[in-house]
Each structure stands twice: as structure tokens, then as C-alpha cells.
Amino acid sequence: MPLNTNLTSTGGLNDASAIFYDRKLLTRLMFSLFFQENAEKRTLPKGSGTQIQFLRPVNQAAVTSPIGEGVNPSGLVWQSTKILCTPVQYGAYVAYSDRLMLEAYDNITEAIHDVLGYQAGLSLDTICRNAISGNMTLQYTGVANTEGTVSVVTAGVDFRKASAHLRAKAVMPFEDGTYHGIVHPNTSFDLQSDTAVSGWIELNKYISIDKVHEKALAGELGKLYNIRFQESQNVLTGLGAGNPAAVTYHSWVFGKESFGAVDVANQGIQKIVHQPGDSGVADPLNLNGSIGWKTYAVFPVLDSDRAIELIGASAA
Numbered sequence: 200m201p202l203n204t205n206l207t208s209t210g211g212l213n214d215a216s217a218i219f220y221d222r223k224l225l226t227r228l229m230f231s232l233f234f235q236e237n238a239e240k241r242t243l244p245k246g247s248g249t250q251i252q253f254l255r256p257v258n259q260a261a262v263t264s265p266i267g268e269g270v271n272p273s274g275l276v277w278q279s280t281k282i283l284c285t286p287v288q289y290g291a292y293v294a295y296s297d298r299l300m301l302e303a304y305d306n307i308t309e310a311i312h313d314v315l316g317y318q319a320g321l322s323l324d325t326i327c328r329n330a331i332s333g334n335m336t337l338q339y340t341g342v343a344n345t346e347g348t349v350s351v352v353t354a355g356v357d358f359r360k361a362s363a364h365l366r367a368k369a370v371m372p373f374e375d376g377t378y379h380g381i382v383h384p385n386t387s388f389d390l391q392s393d394t395a396v397s398g399w400i401e402l403n404k405y406i407s408i409d410k411v412h413e414k415a416l417a418g419e420l421g422k423l424y425n426i427r428f429q430e431s432q433n434v435l436t437g438l439g440a441g442n443p444a445a446v447t448y449h450s451w452v453f454g455k456e457s458f459g460a461v462d463v464a465n466q467g468i469q470k471i472v473h474q475p476g477d478s479g480v481a482d483p484l485n486l487n488g489s490i491g492w493k494t495y496a497v498f499p500v501l502d503s504d505r506a507i508e509l510i511g512a513s514a515a
Contacts, residue, residue: 210410232320233417233431234327237379237453238460239501243286245464251411253459253501254284263458270382273365284499286461289322291315292491297475300488310491312470319468330498334509336364340511349439349447353386353511355423358438361452361507362424370454371423380426381415381451383434385515387420392427392514399423426452437510447513457505463495475514 217358243251259280266272293311300307338361341351365378372378382390390396400422406415418429439445470492476485 203366204278205395216288218414227230227373232324233381233429233433234324234331235460236417236429236449237373237381238356238458238498239456240326240460240462242465243463243495244247246403250283251461253284253499255280255282255501256274257458274513277360278427278473282405282457282459282499282501284461284497286495286497288493288495289326289446290491291322292471292489294489296487297488301474307355308490315490315492319494323468323496324431325410326458326496327498328435329434333469334500335451335457335503335506335508338364338507338509340509341441343510346437346439346510349510349512350441350445351512352389352514353382353509355390355393355399355452357509357511358450359389359424360428361509363509365428365452365454365456365505368504371456373453375424375427377422378426379453380428381431381434381453382420382428383436383448383450384430385513386434386448386450386511387428387430388515389513396423439512447510450509450511451490452507452509459497459499459501461495461497461499468492468494508515 239253240255241251257280264272289333294316295307295311323497333513338357339346339349340353340357343349343351362378368377391399402415402419405422406419416427416429418431420428420429420430434451435449437447437449439447471490473489475482475488478487
């Protein structure tokens with residue numbers, strides 16, 4: 200009776216391994232992509248050139264004059280702002296030898312997938328953060344007017360001011376009816392330690408596990424002044440006033456359509472795996488393999504009035 204022994208080359212096992220690694224990669228990506236989660240997302244279809252255009256209409260003034268009998272008023276002049284952007288490629292890979300796979304004590308392939316998944320997520324999050332930083336509405340704690348003069352710890356009143364600013368500009372909230380904020384763990388410590396803050400709502404008080412349409416944002420902590428806060432270590436830091444200088448933390452409050460994110464041909468982040476032997480004559484002895492990722496990305500600022508970059512110190 201044949202044993203039908205399953206080998207590492209067995210097709211079904213290879214497929215199962217690929218599915219496992221895909222899940223591993225995506226898990227790390229979803230953990231890190233906090234900034235991109237708040238973007239206005241668009242897709243550049245395949246075969247549509249290298250640029251994509253965002254169009255922001257300019258609001259018309261209120262009509263306050265009545266229409267005369269039988270007299271048509273003058274037509275309106277349509278105005279809009281065009282934002283053109285060009286997605287560019289990013290990526291990285293790890294090459295390995297067949298002997299490394301044979302002789303290593305640990306599952307090196309799994310570790311490579313895990314590390315590259317985290318790197319891809321962190322890379323996109325950082326690219327997005329850097330693209331919008333300094334290009335939105337700046338706000339400082341206390342009486343500071345530059346980052347170098349900041350000395351006051353970020354408090355609830357600063358986010359109340361940011362929320363009021365967005366509402367005063369008629370900035371639309373997201374589909375969940377709130378603005379979204381990103382803060383460093385030290386800033387979230389300050390917020391939750393602020394005895395003057397009233398109305399902080401813990402996450403489990405407004406996210407119901409019984410309703411599928413209600414889900415937490417990545418890294419979400421709670422809600423205050425109609426801002427849902429996400430916690431991320433990947434925010435910019437700097438130096439403020441004092442001797443030694445206070446460490447400053449950049450927090451964010453986003454309204455809808457403040458910045459964009461473009462995916463090319465719905466490709467997302469591509470995982471690329473080459474086993475030893477896949478390269479043909481370029482690797483005649485089947486000695487080398489590689490695991491990598493690549494993606495297109497661009498994060499254009501759509502309206503600087505629709506997001507607040509708040510810079511303050513921390514007591515943590």
C-alpha cells in the first residue's frame with residue numbers, strides 16, 4: 200500500500216504555507232497603518248497613466264438677493280482646486296541561501312515574513328506621516344508659537360480647541376460622525392491624567408461587539424470632544440523650550456478628506472517570494488532565494504484646513 204508521503208514540494212502544502220505567510224504579513228501591516236486609515240482613498244486604474252487628480256470644489260457664496268419677476272440671475276462661475284499627484288514605488292527584500300534554510304535551528308522563512316511585514320507597514324505609515332507633517336494647520340500648547348518655544352504639557356483643552364477649530368471651518372467628520380485623532384502613548388497618558396478633562400469615554404463604552412458595523416479603529420483608546428483617539432508610537436517628536444529642552448510630541452486631529460492615499464491598480468502591497476531554483480540560469484545550482492515586498496504610494500494634502508497638527512510637551 201503506497202504511503203503517499205507529503206513532501207515540502209507537495210503542491211497543497213505549498214499553497215497552505217503561502218496562505219499562512221500572507222496572513223502573517225497582513226496582520227503586521229494592519230497593526231501599523233494608523234495614518235493611512237484616515238486618508239481619502241483612491242485607485243489609479245491600470246493603463247491610466249502615472250498621475251491621479253483629486254478635485255476639490257470651491258464653495259459658492261450664499262444667495263441673498265431675490266429673483267426679479269421674469270429675470271434670470273447671472274450664472275455661477277464653477278471653481279475648483281486640482282491636486283495632481285504621482286504614485287512612486289517602495290520596497291525591500293531579504294535574500295537567503297538554501298543552506299541557511301537547511302541548517303538554521305529556527306524557522307527563518309517565517310521570521311523574514313514577519314519582519315518584512317512590520318517593515319512594510321511602518322514604511323507606509325512613516326511616508327504618510329512625513330508627507331502631511333508641517334502641511335496642515337499647526338497648533339501649539341500654551342502660548343508657544345513655534346515648536347522650539349513649547350513647554351506646556353498637552354491637555355484636554357488643546358483637543359477641545361482643535362475640535363472647535365475644525366467645526367468652525369465646517370470640516371466634515373468621518374462617516375462615524377467623529378473626528379479622528381492620533382497621539383503618542385505619552386500624550387494619551389497626559390490626557391487620561393488631566394483632572395480638568397470631563398467626558399472621556401472608554402472604548403468599550405461606545406464600541407459594541409454585538410453590532411458588526413461598529414468596529415474600533417487600529418490602536419483606538421477612547422473618545423473625547425467628539426474625537427476618537429488612536430495611539431501610535433510612530434509620531435514625530437522634537438525639542439521645545441527649557442534646559443534641558445522639553446521633548447515635544449506631534450498629535451493629530453483629522454477631519455474628512457484632509458489628505459489622500461492612492462493605490463495603483465488595486466495591487467496594494469505585493470508579497471514576492473522566490474524559492475531557490477526559481478531563477479533558472481541566473482541561479483544554476485539553486486542556491487539562492489528571496490522574500491520581499493513592494494508597493495506604490497503617495498499621500499497628497501487635499502486641504503490643510505481639515506486637519507490639526509498639535510505640538511506639545513508631556514509629563515510622562
